[in-house]
Amino acid sequence: MRDFITFQKSIEILDNLKIDSLGTKKVFISNSLGQVLASDIVAFENSPEFPTSGMDGYAIKFEDIENELKIIDKNPAGFIVEKEVLNSTCIKTFTGALMPNGSDTLVPIENVEVFEDKIKILKPVQKGFAVRNVGENYKKDEVLIKKGTVIGFSEIGVMASLNIPQIDIFLNPTIAVASTGSEILDLGVEKTNASQIRSSNHLTLEALFRKNGAEVLQMGPVDDDFENITNFFVNALKKADIVVTTGGVSVGDYDLVQDVIKDKLKAKVLFHGVLVKPGMHILVATKSDKIIVALPGFAYSSTITAILYVLPLIFKFRNSDEKLPFVKARIKEDIKNTTNKKVFKACNVEYKDGLYEIDFIGKKEGTSAILTNMLGNPALLVEDENSSYKSGELVDILLLNHLK
Ligand SMILES: Nc1nc2c(c(=O)[nH]1)N[C@H]1C(S)=C(S)[C@@H](COP(=O)(O)OP(=O)(O)OC[C@H]3O[C@@H](n4cnc5c(N)ncnc54)[C@H](O)[C@@H]3O)O[C@H]1N2
Numbered sequence: 001m002r003d004f005i006t007f008q009k010s011i012e013i014l015d016n017l018k019i020d021s022l023g024t025k026k027v028f029i030s031n032s033l034g035q036v037l038a039s040d041i042v043a044f045e046n047s048p049e050f051p052t053s054g055m056d057g058y059a060i061k062f063e064d065i066e067n068e069l070k071i072i073d074k075n076p077a078g079f080i081v082e083k084e085v086l087n088s089t090c091i092k093t094f095t096g097a098l099m100p101n102g103s104d105t106l107v108p109i110e111n112v113e114v115f116e117d118k119i120k121i122l123k124p125v126q127k128g129f130a131v132r133n134v135g136e137n138y139k140k141d142e143v144l145i146k147k148g149t150v151i152g153f154s155e156i157g158v159m160a161s162l163n164i165p166q167i168d169i170f171l172n173p174t175i176a177v178a179s180t181g182s183e184i185l186d187l188g189v190e191k192t193n194a195s196q197i198r199s200s201n202h203l204t205l206e207a208l209f210r211k212n213g214a215e216v217l218q219m220g221p222v223d224d225d226f227e228n229i230t231n232f233f234v235n236a237l238k239k240a241d242i243v244v245t246t247g248g249v250s251v252g253d254y255d256l257v258q259d260v261i262k263d264k265l266k267a268k269v270l271f272h273g274v275l276v277k278p279g280m281h282i283l284v285a286t287k288s289d290k291i292i293v294a295l296p297g298f299a300y301s302s303t304i305t306a307i308l309y310v311l312p313l314i315f316k317f318r319n320s321d322e323k324l325p326f327v328k329a330r331i332k333e334d335i336k337n338t339t340n341k342k343v344f345k346a347c348n349v350e351y352k353d354g355l356y357e358i359d360f361i362g363k364k365e366g367t368s369a370i371l372t373n374m375l376g377n378p379a380l381l382v383e384d385e386n387s388s389y390k391s392g393e394l395v396d397i398l399l400l401n402h403l404k
């Protein structure tokens with residue numbers, strides 16, 4: 001009999017796994033979308049560098065707000081106006097232009113009446129109105145984006161504003177993915193008997209891993225014999241940082257994946273068997289600096305275990321600050337877990353009145369083959385071992401749409 005460990009213990013083992021960084025490379029910022037920043041982005045100047053107008057209007061001295069003021073110049077964005085605002089004068093100043101010397105307040109065009117070369121302020125503003133102060137956006141030496149951040153549109157915009165064309169990013173891990181099983185068929189391959197099924201796992205996992213930052217080597221369905229599986233592993237371990245398989249890890253006579261990992265590759269098994277549902281037969285091993293994650297064959301099991309175990313490994317390899325999105329939610333029916341396993345149960349999630357709410361409407365009960373339970377707007381309810389939850393209680397859920 002296998003020694004099953006608790007879910008918590010299995011996560012601790014992976015958390016404590018030492019992983020060497022894969023290094024960094026330089027990329028143009030537009031090509032850094034979704035990549036992980038390898039060094040802090042620090043502001044080397046204030047933004048704006050000088051007081052700048054935030055509206056189209058007239059730059060004045062506030063002490064003159066009640067006086068008629070002579071317009072002595074025009075100040076468009078992108079130019080430097082030489083004249084200075086003196087008492088009883090103003091300079092017509094446009095959005096984005098520097099505030100002229102001597103001025104401290106911008107009165108919007110809509111607030112003034114213009115007659116000949118003068119203005120009268122009909123609607124006064126407070127001192128400093130519509131002036132963007134030095135450092136309003138960011139201050140010199142401020143750390144704007146931290147190393148480990150996954151780069152999105154806002155990071156690219158801020159880097160562009162700093163005139164940073166190229167940045168260092170961490171390299172992403174490469175994952176080799178394959179599915180095993182004598183009954184599974186690749187897309188398009190003709191069925192020759194009724195017990196054959198289409199392999200979905202290798203494609204589900206490829207999408208999941210790519211979406212979450214890994215490079216994927218798709219190795220497809222692998223013929224289910226000892227030699228083929230061995231050849232696959234030898235090949236995959238040469239090319240990838242992580243090797244992920246599905247199938248062949250439970251207790252059947254034909255569960256060859258575990259035999260190859262243990263007996264042929266002589267990999268170091270970190271654990272085989274976890275008190276978790278789905279996915280209790282998961283096997284994680286290392287072979288020198290490579291990691292092998294052998295997932296159960298059922299489509300729902302392999303997907304859930306890939307989320308729980310492989311995504312954190314990707315985050316770790318690429319040195320990112322990403323975490324699985326566990327949040328609190330209100331449950332809308334009573335639920336009981338009478339097993340000694342941590343259970344991850346598919347539910348529907350909705351964000352309503354500042355709170356996530358979950359229900360199980362339309363979710364099918366049955367085996368771990370039911371991948372359709374993850375369609376729609378899904379999340380996973382996390383049920384502790386031997387626990388029960390009452391309708392209305394706050395529970396832990398894992399949001400899935402953030403990972404899709
Ligand atoms: N006597 C026992 N039988 C089983 C146990 C057990 O403890 N005692 N555990 C069950 C559980 S739980 C799971 S999960 C599975 C895990 O088995 P394997 O990892 O060895 O996977 P397979 O037997 O190869 O396949 C299981 C199931 O999934 C389907 N499958 C396989 N590959 C794919 C694929 N690429 N795409 C879609 N579906 C796939 C396969 O047809 C089987 O129906 O073992 C239970 N049995």
Ligand code: MOO
Nearest residue numbers: 278279280301368
């Ligand atoms: O380990 Mo199985 O994945 O519970 O169905």
